[in-house]
Amino acid sequence: DGGITQSPKYLFRKEGQNVTLSCEQNLNHDAMYWYRQDPGQGLRLIYYSQIVNDFQKGDIAEGYSVSREKKESFPLTVTSAQKNPTAFYLCASSNLAGDLYNEQFFGPGTRLTVL
Amino acid sequence: AQSVTQLGSHVSVSEGALVLLRCNYSSSVPPYLFWYVQYPNQGLQLLLKYTTGATLVKGINGFEAEFKKSETSFHLTKPSAHMSDAAEYFCAVSEVTGGGNKLTFGTGTQLKVEL
Numbered sequence: 417d418g419g420i421t422q423s424p425k426y427l428f429r430k431e432g433q434n435v436t437l438s439c440e441q442n443l444n445h446d447a448m449y450w451y452r453q454d455p456g457q458g459l460r461l462i463y464y465s466q467i468v469n470d471f472q473k474g475d476i477a478e479g480y481s482v483s484r485e486k487k488e489s490f491p492l493t494v495t496s497a498q499k500n501p502t503a504f505y506l507c508a509s510s511n512l513a514g515d516l517y518n519e520q521f522f523g524p525g526t527r528l529t530v531l
Numbered sequence: 532a533q534s535v536t537q538l539g540s541h542v543s544v545s546e547g548a549l550v551l552l553r554c555n556y557s558s559s560v561p562p563y564l565f566w567y568v569q570y571p572n573q574g575l576q577l578l579l580k581y582t583t584g585a586t587l588v589k590g591i592n593g594f595e596a597e598f599k600k601s602e603t604s605f606h607l608t609k610p611s612a613h614m615s616d617a618a619e620y621f622c623a624v625s626e627v628t629g630g631g632n633k634l635t636f637g638t639g640t641q642l643k644v645e646l
Contacts, residue, residue, distance in 0.1 A: 447632060456540060456639075457638060458621060458636040458637055458638040458639050459575075459621065459636040460636075461633065461634075474633075504572075506575070508574075508575075510632055512632055518632055519565065519577045519580060520575075520632075520634055521577075522567075522574035522575040522576070523574050524573055524574045525572070525573065525574050
């Protein structure tokens with residue numbers, strides 16, 4: 417089955433620690449995205465990538481880093497510089513193919529809690 | 532920059548009643564609009580999308596939305612609510628960027644369906 421997988425589903429971290437969230441897709445999509453979701457705030461874009469070895473900051477990139485070494489993988493690192501990292505993190509992908517309106521497909525999410 | 536406003540963070544309806552979830556957008560160019568649904572602790576699933584052509588768009592699970600350019604609206608409706616419709620709904624607009632297809636989301640509307 418094609419889709420997006422995120423792991424782990426739940427993640428606990430101590431303050432001051434970096435943590436990496438995994439996102440893998442087997443849809444052969446060009447673009448991948450990371451969003452952060454907080455209650456009452458909708459989804460906010462952290463980083464996105466259109467092609468391998470290239471990515472752009474979204475609206476709330478501070479305290480986060482990403483890499484795109486393979487087309488199917490787009491891991492997100494939450495660093496100790498992120499002031500309030502407790503949130504639900506969603507990964508998505510889309511097939512650009514020159515179309516503006518290609519839908520984004522979402523993974524099941526990772527809930528990160530800082531203890 | 533484009534933006535989306537969803538009026539009403541919480542909407543409650545009786546089972547069998549009409550569902551109406553409101554979405555207004557701002558855009559300097561013809562928009563591409565989406566409605567997504569999210570069940571608790573899950574990712575987002577596309578309900579429907581408007582690109583060009585017919586302004587009344589039908590989606591999954593009996594939902595539909597009408598694009599009204601004069602009102603800058605894209606409200607989501609369903610004639611008869613079912614208990615399984617209880618979820619959070621997000622409206623989004625697509626934006627062209629140098630990095631690809633970027634979605635801007637509203638803050639979401641939590642739909643509650645009562646017996």
